[in-house]
Amino acid sequence: MEDLKELKKVEQHADQCMKCGFCSFFCPVYQEEKVETAVARGKNYLAKLAIKGEQKFTDELGEIIGKCLLCKRCVVNCPAKTQIDRVVVAARAEMVKNKGLGFVKNFAFRKVMANRKAFGNYVRLAKAFQWLLPKTEGNIRHLPDFLKALGQGRNIPEIAKTFLRDMVKPVYKPQDGKAPIMRVGFFMGCAVDFVYPELGMKFIDFMTKRGIEVVVPQEQSCCGAAIYFSGDFETGRMLADKNIEAFKDVDMIVTGCGTCSSTLKDYQKYLPDNPDQEKRYKDFEKKIKDSMEFIIDVMKVKPEELKLKKEFEGKTVTWHDPCHLIRYQNISAQPRAILKGLKGLKYVEMPNADLCCGMGGSFSVYHYDLTKKIAAKKMNGIKATGADIVVTACPGCMINLIDNVLQNKMPQKVYHLLELVE
Amino acid sequence: MLKESVINELQRIVGKENVLTSPEALKAYSYDGTTSWIREPDVVVFPTTTQQISDLMKLANAEKIPVTPRGGGTNVSGGSVPWLGGIVLCTTKMNKILKIDKENLTATVEPGVVLQDLTLALAKEGLFFPPDPQSFLGATIGGIIAENAGGPACVKYGVTKQYVLGLEVVLPTGEIVNLGGRTLKNVVGYDLLHIFISSEGTLGVITRAELKLNPIPPAKKTTMVVYADVAKAGEGVFRVLENGVIPDKIELLDNWVINRIEEMMPMGLPKDADAVLLFECDGIPEAVEKETEKIVDIVKKYGAVDVRIAKDMDEANRYWLARRAGFAAVFGKAKTVFAEDVTVPRGKIPDLINKCKELAKKYNVEIVVLGHAGDGNLHPAILTDVSNQEHYGRAVKAMDEIIEEAVALGGVLSGEHGIGLEKQKFLKRQLDPVVIDMMKKIKALFDPNNIMNPGKIWE
Numbered sequence: 001m002e003d004l005k006e007l008k009k010v011e012q013h014a015d016q017c018m019k020c021g022f023c024s025f026f027c028p029v030y031q032e033e034k035v036e037t038a039v040a041r042g043k044n045y046l047a048k049l050a051i052k053g054e055q056k057f058t059d060e061l062g063e064i065i066g067k068c069l070l071c072k073r074c075v076v077n078c079p080a081k082t083q084i085d086r087v088v089v090a091a092r093a094e095m096v097k098n099k100g101l102g103f104v105k106n107f108a109f110r111k112v113m114a115n116r117k118a119f120g121n122y123v124r125l126a127k128a129f130q131w132l133l134p135k136t137e138g139n140i141r142h143l144p145d146f147l148k149a150l151g152q153g154r155n156i157p158e159i160a161k162t163f164l165r166d167m168v169k170p171v172y173k174p175q176d177g178k179a180p181i182m183r184v185g186f187f188m189g190c191a192v193d194f195v196y197p198e199l200g201m202k203f204i205d206f207m208t209k210r211g212i213e214v215v216v217p218q219e220q221s222c223c224g225a226a227i228y229f230s231g232d233f234e235t236g237r238m239l240a241d242k243n244i245e246a247f248k249d250v251d252m253i254v255t256g257c258g259t260c261s262s263t264l265k266d267y268q269k270y271l272p273d274n275p276d277q278e279k280r281y282k283d284f285e286k287k288i289k290d291s292m293e294f295i296i297d298v299m300k301v302k303p304e305e306l307k308l309k310k311e312f313e314g315k316t317v318t319w320h321d322p323c324h325l326i327r328y329q330n331i332s333a334q335p336r337a338i339l340k341g342l343k344g345l346k347y348v349e350m351p352n353a354d355l356c357c358g359m360g361g362s363f364s365v366y367h368y369d370l371t372k373k374i375a376a377k378k379m380n381g382i383k384a385t386g387a388d389i390v391v392t393a394c395p396g397c398m399i400n401l402i403d404n405v406l407q408n409k410m411p412q413k414v415y416h417l418l419e420l421v422e
Numbered sequence: 423m424l425k426e427s428v429i430n431e432l433q434r435i436v437g438k439e440n441v442l443t444s445p446e447a448l449k450a451y452s453y454d455g456t457t458s459w460i461r462e463p464d465v466v467v468f469p470t471t472t473q474q475i476s477d478l479m480k481l482a483n484a485e486k487i488p489v490t491p492r493g494g495g496t497n498v499s500g501g502s503v504p505w506l507g508g509i510v511l512c513t514t515k516m517n518k519i520l521k522i523d524k525e526n527l528t529a530t531v532e533p534g535v536v537l538q539d540l541t542l543a544l545a546k547e548g549l550f551f552p553p554d555p556q557s558f559l560g561a562t563i564g565g566i567i568a569e570n571a572g573g574p575a576c577v578k579y580g581v582t583k584q585y586v587l588g589l590e591v592v593l594p595t596g597e598i599v600n601l602g603g604r605t606l607k608n609v610v611g612y613d614l615l616h617i618f619i620s621s622e623g624t625l626g627v628i629t630r631a632e633l634k635l636n637p638i639p640p641a642k643k644t645t646m647v648v649y650a651d652v653a654k655a656g657e658g659v660f661r662v663l664e665n666g667v668i669p670d671k672i673e674l675l676d677n678w679v680i681n682r683i684e685e686m687m688p689m690g691l692p693k694d695a696d697a698v699l700l701f702e703c704d705g706i707p708e709a710v711e712k713e714t715e716k717i718v719d720i721v722k723k724y725g726a727v728d729v730r731i732a733k734d735m736d737e738a739n740r741y742w743l744a745r746r747a748g749f750a751a752v753f754g755k756a757k758t759v760f761a762e763d764v765t766v767p768r769g770k771i772p773d774l775i776n777k778c779k780e781l782a783k784k785y786n787v788e789i790v791v792l793g794h795a796g797d798g799n800l801h802p803a804i805l806t807d808v809s810n811q812e813h814y815g816r817a818v819k820a821m822d823e824i825i826e827e828a829v830a831l832g833g834v835l836s837g838e839h840g841i842g843l844e845k846q847k848f849l850k851r852q853l854d855p856v857v858i859d860m861m862k863k864i865k866a867l868f869d870p871n872n873i874m875n876p877g878k879i880w881e
Contacts, residue, residue, distance in 0.1 A: 018753040019455050021496040021560035025538055034468070034514040034534075035442070035450075036495065042450040049449060060446045079750035081686070 005273075006093040006233065007051050014051065016082040017044045023074035023084070028356050028374045029067055037064045040074040040084040047091045057098035065091045067367060069360035069374075070229055072327040089270050092231030155403040157195055164188050164197035165218065172204055172214040180213035184294075185250035185287075187243070187264065189257035190222050191395030196416070199395075203256045203291060203418050210299060219246040223255075225263040226361045233271055240267040244284050253287045254294045256418055258331075258394035259361075261290035262324035290325065291418060292393050296334040303341025307422040313344040317420075318387035320378070320401065321354040322394035335393060335417055342420065348385040355381065359400035375404040382412055390414045424464045424508075428485055432467055432509070435477045440468040440515065451492070451510045452503065455557065457758060458808065459500035459843045463490065463510040470515050472590060472598055472629040479627065480596035482509060482873050489594070490875050491623040493534055493562030497569055498761060499842025501622045505877035511627060513564050519543050520630070527635045528587060528604060533564025533628050549635045552579035555838065556746060564628045570620035572838035574671040574745075577663075577796030578704075579636070581838065583619045588632035591618055594625070594869035604632050617864065622840050623875040625868045639670075639704040643714045644738035647721045648728035652676050652697035652779075652791060656771035659699065659795045661724045663768065667713045671702040672796025673745050679792045682751035689744040692728065699795065700741050748792045749801075756788075756805035758814065760821050763845075764828035765799040765837030777827045778802045785816040789824075799837035825851065841879045849880055 007014075023040040024030045036042040043065055049055035068088050075085055165188065174180050184207065192200040204214050221242045228236030243264065247253050255261050265288045268281035295301045317339055325331040332354070340347045358364065358374030378401070382390055390401055390412050401414045433441045442448070443465050452462040464487075469475045482489045488508030495502050504510050517534035524547055531540060537551070537558040544550050554573035555561055561571065567589070572581040588602035602608060602615035618625055649655040652674075659672050675683070675698050680691045691698065699721070703713040718729050732738035753759050766774050775791055782789040793801035802824055806817035825835050825848050835848045849858065858880055868874070 016754065018750070019453060019457070020557065020749075021455060021494055022557075023560075024494060025536065025559035034517070035447070035512075037447055037450045045453065046446060046449060055446070055449065058446065060444045064446055079747060080754055081750075 004051060004094060006090040006097075007047060007087075010083075010086045010090045011048075011051055013083040014044055014048050014087045016080045017041060017078075017084075018080050019045075020079060022077065022079060026073040026077045028069060028071060028073065028358065028377075029370065032370055032373045038067060040078075040082070043068065043091070044082065044084055044087055047087045050091065050094065057095050059099075061091075062095045062099065065095065067363075067370075069323070069356050069358070069363050071323040071356035071360065073323075073354075073356065076327050086270065089229060089231065092229070093233045094231070096231035096233070155406050157399055157402070160195055160197045162197065164193045164200040167197055167201065168204070168216045170216060170218065172208045172216075174211045174213060175208050176211060178211065181211040182252070183213040183215065183250060184289075185247045185253040186214050186216045187220060187223070187247070187253050187255040187257075187260060187288075188216070189255055189260040189395070191399075192256055196395060199256055199416055199418060203254075206295075206418065206421070207254075207299075210301070212299075215250060217246040221246070223257075223260040223263040224267075225259050228263075228270060229361060233273075236267075237271055237273070237277070240271060240281060240284075244280060247284075247287065251287060252289060252294075252298070254289050254291060256291045256393065256416065257396075258290055258292075258322040258325040258329075258392075259396050261288055262328035264288045265329065290329060290331055290393070292325065292331050292334040292338075293329070296337060301338075303338045304343060306338065306342055308342050308344045309420060309422055312389070312420050314346075315388040316346045316348055316386065317389050317391055318348050318350040318382065318385040319353060320350065320357065320382075320390055320392040320397060322392055322397045323356050324394060324396075326354050335391070338417060338421075339391060345420075348387050350381040350385045350387070352377070352381050357397045357400045357404075359396050361396065364400060371400065372404065372407070375400060376408075379404055379408050379410065383410065387412060391417050391420065393417050424487065425485075428481070428487065429465060431481055432465060432478065435481070436467050436469050436474050440470065442466040442468075451495075451512070453495070454492075454500060454502045455496045455498045456500050456503075456844060459503045459505075461503050461505050462507065463504035464507050466510045466512055468512050468515045472592060475511065475592045475627050475629055476596045476598050478509070478511065479592050479594055483595050483871055486871050486873060488873050488876050489627075491564065491568070491627050493565040494536060494557070494560040496557035496560040497565055497840070497842070498557075498763075499569070499622070499836075499840040499844045501569060501840055501842035501875070501878060502565065503843060505843060508873075513562060513627075516629070517562070522547055522549070522635075524549070526604065527637070529633045529635055531563050531631055531633060533562060533567075533631065535563045537561050537563065537566060544635060545638065548638050550638050551585060551633055551635055553582040553585055556749070563631055563633075565623075567619055567628055567631055568621055568623045569840045570838070572794070572797070572799065574673055574702075574794050574796070576794065576799075576838075577672055578668050578670040583616060585634045586615065586619055586631060587634050589615055589618055589628055590630035591626040592629055594871070594874040598629070599626075602632065606634070620840065622842060622878055624865060624878055625874060627874075639706070639710075641707040641710040642670075642702060642704045642738070643710045644732040644741055645701040645703075645714055645717055646691075646730045646732070646741055647699045647701065647717075647726045648692050648695045648730075649697045649699070649725065650695070650727050651725070653772040653775050654725040655697040655699050656775045656795065658721050658724055658726060659771055660768040662701070662717055662720050663796075665716070665720050667703070667716050667720070669701045669713065669717065669796065670704045671700065672794070673700045674698070674791065674793060674795035674800070675700070675745065675748060676791040678788070678790040679748050679751055682755060683744050683747050686747060686751055686754070687744075689740050689747075691741075691744055695727075697791075700745055702738075702742075745792075749803075752790060752792070752803045752805070757807035757809065758805075758817075760804040760806070760817060761839075762802045762804070762821065762824055763799070763836045763839040764802070764825060764833055765797070766828050766831045766833030768796075768798045770831040770833065771795060771798060771800065773831055774800060774802075774824075774828060774833070778824060781820045781823050785820040787813070787817050787820050789820060794837075797837070798833065843878060846879065846881050 030039040224239040272278035492502040555571035
């Protein structure tokens with residue numbers, strides 16, 4: 001018997017929708033497909049029927065609720081303030097309970113990604129076969145995505161020769177040898193760990209240069225974004241508990257990945273199954289800081305005092321707002337303050353900077369054609385700026401931006417903001 | 423259920439990818455912007471050309487299958503709900519702006535163009551399409567014309583029918599006809615063009631429209647006027663107009679709505695005001711200044727307790743954002759809301775407001791008032807809960823009496839939403855039986871097999 005526990009938790013949110021249909025204007029998927037099942041109103045209606053037992057968890061329903069980027073543009077623009085993201089994620093959780101994850105996901109989530117060591121080995125295995133792939137630049141986020149994306153003409157990012165986990169020390173003291181002004185835990189995230197280890201080292205260096213002690217617990221795991229947003233709450237909770245345990249000795253946790261910071265903060269929103277869990281996830285949320293808010297709001301770094309790396313001097317730069325920063329965490333002013341304050345850079349705002357790049361985690365794997373169409377609008381925004389470089393702070397977005405910049409033969413280079421500064 | 427051969431034929435006409443038959447898709451096309459009118463179609467099709475629609479209508483007419491045209495599905499009358507099943511003909515994939523003609527101030531568009539997309543495209547040329555239904559983010563031109571939509575700006579600019587010069591229409595029997603033209607004046611034979619405007623999709627499918635545009639006025643100014651008595655606010659509306667100022671918008675929010683908006687998002691509205699009126703003047707800067715001054719004088723003379731002229735665009739935008747949030751504020755506070763659409767001659771606004779207050783007491787229900795006071799189109803909203811029979815019964819009686827009163831005051835039971843399913847049962851109160859009969863005969867002339875959006879307007 002279906003208990004519909006997860007959907008019932010969000011029933012009050014589903015009931016908020018007054019069916020005005022305004023979400024259609026903001027939904028990147030609806031804008032391409034123009035069908036009601038693509039938009040929040042349609043998904044929400046079907047979820048409400050499912051709660052009432054009038055809609056079964058069919059493959060078609062799985063397809064419909066799967067076709068959402070979780071970009072939250074509908075949520076922030078909803079006149080009734082319906083939190084459709086909660087409804088979509090809960091509906092996916094019910095799908096998983098009813099149907100199980102597909103084989104690829106099942107294997108990847110439960111066997112590989114949930115086990116940090118196995119994941120590392122698996123990536124290594126894939127790395128051994130890299131010579132099969134065309135040479136590209138960029139980044140990889142999730143291994144199953146990486147494997148599935150093969151053969152779709154996508155620019156596949158390279159995997160690092162040495163992973164961050166194998167480079168880092170457990171503790172980094174402030175470089176000036178003085179007593180630390182604060183002590184933070186560093187959350188690596190899969191992309192930084194396996195693809196962008198130098199970005200992780202860079203962020204650690206940035207902090208220790210400024211009097212901060214950084215600890216890097218080896219027991220930390222994947223944040224769980226691709227896992228619990230796909231509806232696998234069981235594995236999601238297991239990862240949440242692992243990460244909470246790994247970081248129990250620090251009061252603040254920083255990460256350079258916008259999706260990771262948002263995912264770690266939102267355990268309390270999507271995953272709690274009992275009051276004890278809710279409390280632990282809420283306590284954990286308070287510890288998390290994304291690199292952008294950490295640098296500006298916590299470290300109180302003055303952007304004009306930062307030093308731009310020489311190679312970027314005189315360049316024109318534009319900023320892409322990752323969904324997980326601007327809409328999940330309300331972080332948009334901080335990166336702009338840095339980019340505008342950095343001497344030697346010219347900042348240009350891109351039209352529709354907040355528009356989703358089309359990645360949506362595993363969305364881009366299952367709906368790659370749609371991803372490309374949505375990304376095309378992002379590319380138009382980038383072209384309109386005439387910028388030399390596109391900067392963001394989410395490796396997920398970076399993968400997709402790089403892929404699409406290359407496919408469109410555009411001259412722009414894509415960077416993480418941390419890469420720009422000394 | 424439709425025969426498999428019909429589905430196959432539909433797929434042949436519009437392409438397989440443009441025919442939806444899954445149970446989930448049919449459920450997603452069972453509703454519009456209303457709460458309680460729900461009925462599933464048998465199939466949803468997305469034509470991309472006029473010829474496809476013509477072929478489709480010929481098929482439906484031969485097979486006597488109901489066809490319900492639908493665009494963004496944002497209407498609030500039940501109009502695009504497929505009440506007798508059959509085919510939902512969805513125009514969202516016909517969404518091209520074919521031409522913007524600056525010389526003649528016209529635009530040629532397909533029916534699936536979303537109003538906001540049109541507004542953004544026109545703004546680049548310094549032009550605008552004045553009708554501004556508040557569903558502009560999702561509403562499509564075909565539906566806006568079929569419902570003869572209005573909005574706040576109608577005080578000065580009028581409603582959709584004043585901005586349609588010509589239409590290409592596919593009749594229920596499949597013929598493609600062109601009505602009207604591209605000129606402002608046109609008296610060649612009967613004005614069949616306007617029969618399609620507010621036909622609610624019962625006479626044919628609009629496949630292309632020639633729209634009349636205006637240049638964007640260079641200046642705008644917003645004034646918020648505070649009242650200690652909502653009926654006085656109602657009077658303020660016609661006093662301003664009779665004294666020679668025609669603002670482009672005059673909107674009203676009552677105390678209850680003001681407070682719900684302030685709870686949702688503090689906008690700086692006066693929480694102890696019984697009502698506020700929002701005025702917007704547009705035009706050349708000097709005229710806008712003068713008109714605003716004049717409004718201030720007039721409203722002060724007729725009972726306003728406070729006047730705030732927005733000092734910049736930010737403040738003005740805040741007031742209008744608050745106004746737009748009005749409906750969400752109402753809908754968020756009750757399980758079921760009757761969003762009334764009665765419209766009265768402007769001089770009767772205070773009478774209608776007083777009647778609403780009286781009925782709220784009589785039936786012990788919350789009746790809140792917001793809306794386009796400037797054109798007499800108030801939206802009294804009754805808050806109730808369809809699952810609470812006793813309360814719902816009282817709300818229904820209150821709504822009945824509001825409609826009764828509006829008609830008695832010389833008004834109409836719907837100003838801009840249309841009859842659809844929502845107001846069918848009131849039609850006889852407004853229209854003479856002979857008139858309803860004429861309408862039915864006209865319908866039969868266009869649609870001999872009654873396949874075009876059947877089940878709407880009359881019972």
